[in-house]
Amino acid sequence: xxxxxxxxxxxxxxxxxxxxxxxxxxxxxxxxxxxxxxxxxxxxxxxxxxxxxxxxxxxxxxxxxxxxxxxxxxxxxxxxxxxxxxxxxxxxxxxxxxxxxxxxxxxxxxxxxx
Amino acid sequence: xxxxxxxxxxxxxxxxxxxxxxxxxxxxxxxxxxxxxxxxxxxxxxxxxxxxxxxxxxxxxxxxxxxxxxxxxxxxxxxxxxxxxxxxxxxxxxxxxxxxxxxxxxxxxxxxx
Numbered sequence: 001x002x003x004x005x006x007x008x009x010x011x012x013x014x015x016x017x018x019x020x021x022x023x024x025x026x027x028x029x030x031x032x033x034x035x036x037x038x039x040x041x042x043x044x045x046x047x048x049x050x051x052x053x054x055x056x057x058x059x060x061x062x063x064x065x066x067x068x069x070x071x072x073x074x075x076x077x078x079x080x081x082x083x084x085x086x087x088x089x090x091x092x093x094x095x096x097x098x099x100x101x102x103x104x105x106x107x108x109x110x111x112x113x114x
Numbered sequence: 115x116x117x118x119x120x121x122x123x124x125x126x127x128x129x130x131x132x133x134x135x136x137x138x139x140x141x142x143x144x145x146x147x148x149x150x151x152x153x154x155x156x157x158x159x160x161x162x163x164x165x166x167x168x169x170x171x172x173x174x175x176x177x178x179x180x181x182x183x184x185x186x187x188x189x190x191x192x193x194x195x196x197x198x199x200x201x202x203x204x205x206x207x208x209x210x211x212x213x214x215x216x217x218x219x220x221x222x223x224x225x226x227x
Contacts, residue, residue, distance in 0.1 A: 034214055043204060044158075044217045093157060095215070103208070103215055105150075107157035 002098050003027055006106035013084055014114055020080045021109045023094030029074035030096035034103065035067075038091040050077045084113045116141040116207045120218035127195050128226045135190040135221050137179075137205035146208040147188040148215070149179055153201045161203075164188060175199070200225045 003026040013019045023033055031052050036044040048069050049057045056069035066088075068080040077096075081088055089112050095103040119138045127133050139145055146165050150158040162173025169181040179190045188205060205218040 041222075043219045046214050046216070049214055091155075102148075102160075102163060105158040105160075110155070 002102075002104045004094065004096050004104045004106040006092075006094055006109050008109060009107060010110040010112075012112045012114060015085055016083055018080055018082045019084055019111060020078055021092055021094075021111075023077045023079070023096070023106055025075045025096040025098075025104070028096075028098050028104075030077075030098065031074060032097040033071060033077040034095045034097075035069060035077075035079050036093045036095070038093060038108075040091075044093060047079075081111065084111070086113045089113045116145060116209060116216050118205050118207050118216055118218035120203075120205055120221050122221045123219070124222045124224065126224040126226060129197050130194050133190075133192045133195045133199070133223070135203050135205075135223070137188045137190065137218060138186050139188060139205075139207045140186065141207060141209070143209075144183070147179075147181060148206040148208070149173065149177070149188075149190045150204045150206060151175075151201045152204065152220075158204070161190070195223075195225055197225045197227065199223060 005024045007022045033050040035047045037047050038044045047062045050069045050071040052071045058064045071077040091108050091110050093108045095105045117140045121136050148163045149161040152158050161177045162171045164171045164181045171179050177192050181188050203221045206215045208215045
């Protein structure tokens with residue numbers, strides 16, 4: 001149990017286009033989901049906290065108009081990178097809160113912007 | 115705000131040797147502590163966690179960690195390392211349910227044959 005999926009697992013897009021990444025909790029409901037970003041050989045940095053039915057809370061320095069987060073249901077949160085640029089290329093990982101104070105992580109999405 | 119420090123960026127050990135990865139945290143109350151492992155290009159796998167109770171926590175793959183409040187530490191140990199343990203290890207701290215998780219910088223483990 002407690003499986004989180006992400007789709008797609010990798011995506012290549014052209015500079016200036018937008019790309020959407022989905023994060024789903026497959027066998028549990030998650031009122032809170034988190035989005036992290038990881039640059040090569042670096043740690044995970046929290047981007048935003050996504051709460052079902054309300055606006056996401058963004059970390060300092062993260063552009064909310066560039067990284068649009070929607071948490072429309074208890075099992076789905078989406079991250080849309082708008083007008084992507086090469087510097088947005090990164091590994092994006094989501095997690096979802098289950099019961100018992102634990103976060104369950106998705107497998108990650110590798111975004112490459114050309 | 116909570117924070118996590120992993121002092122060792124890279125550690126190399128011989129296969130069969132013991133391992134200890136260090137983790138120090140900064141938080142006013144008792145934190146929720148985690149160790150994750152990440153293979154290249156992969157997501158995170160939870161090795162073990164500490165919420166309360168026994169300060170020595172057993173995890174998967176033969177790993178264990180000990181919570182020491184007096185030292186603000188949560189070091190990860192394994193008595194005998196296998197080549198397949200080579201990966202990136204992250205210590206993380208959370209304040210509890212529905213709260214975000216903060217990660218250390220990670221320690222890259224290399225295992226020599």
